[in-house]
Amino acid sequence: MSNMTVVICNYNYGEYLRCAIDSALTQTVGAAQVLVVDDGSTDDSHDIIQSYGERITAIFQENGGQVAAYNRALEQIDSPYVIFLDADDLLYADTVSRVIAAFASGDYVKVQFKLDVVTHEGDKTGVTVPQTTAVADCGKLLRAGWLYPSPPGSGNAYRVAALKRIFPIPVTSDNRHGADFYAIYGIALLGHVCMLDLPLGGYRVHRSAASIANGASGANGSTAQLAFSNSEGPLALARKAALRWSTLRVVAQERLGETLPVAFFDFSTEKAHFADRLYQASLARRWRWFVLESGSYFHTVLANPFWSMRKKLAVSCLTGLCLIPLTSVSDRAVRYIANPLTRAGRVGKLQPDAR
Template identity: 50%
Template structure:
């Protein structure tokens, strides 16, 4: 039987950590082991981890950020397969069995699955991510600069040998976080991607509010574009040096462009919205029109919604931005 490790990287998430560990231990796949890497937490995380004794393996390291935790784990892993479970997320009991069934019948570099969105208290919101499924050969599209639809970190199972072609990733300077970016997209350069078309876990969103443009737990909306650009530059260098592959200087991704759209248009004046649409919306519109993962219907709907930001009605414009950027806003609108 192939073995798999569920790695939980934790930093100061004592309120959610036990639920995450319990979900990993509750997997119905017998060949599952659990490794918890605590990245220098200053809360009560250590005491929680120690309560599990030899049911899990644990590492307590100095705080170095998510990238350093991934680097450590990928070097130390003794299994050929791994899931990196965020310490505030959970896996459903059959998650590992489902992904290992696919790994057993294909040379997949990664198997991904949907995650149900939970609020901060762990209650389901009715939303899930992602909404689109990528083709198996995401590497070809990545070579053209397209980031493929992927769940957040916890919704991905990897072949460790594929990850080791990308990691370790530089930890210096501002590149402390976003390790899942390199795993999700870098691994597609090493082999095909498989998708389980159903939810196998829960993704906790701490600001789960459909009344805001903010969605997910990553960088603030105005910082995300800069962070993605930096990570793409680092991934390009890794691909060039280690894989002898040349990625394009820029990339295309609706989530990335959506962040620019939101930070520029939300709560903006009528003139500012028009100015952005006329002068700065090229990347945003290209990510819609040329999107290889979307249907024509979805493209037209998104373009029509985006055009409503040009009407001289700020409340309507702000509603449209929230609707486009935050899946939870769509749930609220549908429930009215």
């Protein structure tokens, strides 16, 4: 039995799937099992998966969403550790060896590592995520309602026995996706998290910010250059985070005997609402937000337990620029706060998704 399983959950990502599988198969330790769960793809994913033969284990299921794919994968895993690698991301060759060594160094339920943000072609943008380091006892802060800084799904490795205390997650019509939310935050209730402060994989942003924004309607028109994720705009993700938190509260109570707060604190969520309200907004609208609506935003800035005082002051000052009458200055500040790719000057240079 291998110590590590790399699970790749795929839905119509045939364009990137081979890169993800190859990155899992070419680990330096040579002992990682690779399990691919195809969630009802209609592109060429099936043929790509079949071409690997017995080098990987494949599961083909009807389309049920990411939550169903995680549930199915955890039924099959017999290794002590697992990485859920998104089909459009990749791991570096020494990822598994470094992660296993980290697990062996302490009593951890999760090891997380940074990811390089890469373009459609796989070129590094110079940005890594997350940009803030969490503390080891993330569970203590989670019980107080704080979502701790974590990389996207591909940047996390879990102790399988702990993860199986949280999963399976109920699959409903409004809870098909976001399985990584339950894994990332639920696991912190079961033990300590180890942070490796170096990038061990690539998080592929293969849609331009503008292409994402075309599918979103903000209060102030276009939100180009604000979006960072591939599938949804930031405001949509923020709204779904609230629904997922409600589900996690139920799971934590029923399976772990943990009572989580009704509401949570998370700067990523607050900055999505901030950007939606202030980007391309009139001066009057911006002032109204500061006077009447900014309380929860500034709470996640000034009371943030993961940030240094220097970062709190920097974000507060940048936010204050939104009170300047010039819309161009305000919009630039919003873009800088909302999207790390803007800071690296890479927004607009990412190839839009062709599908």
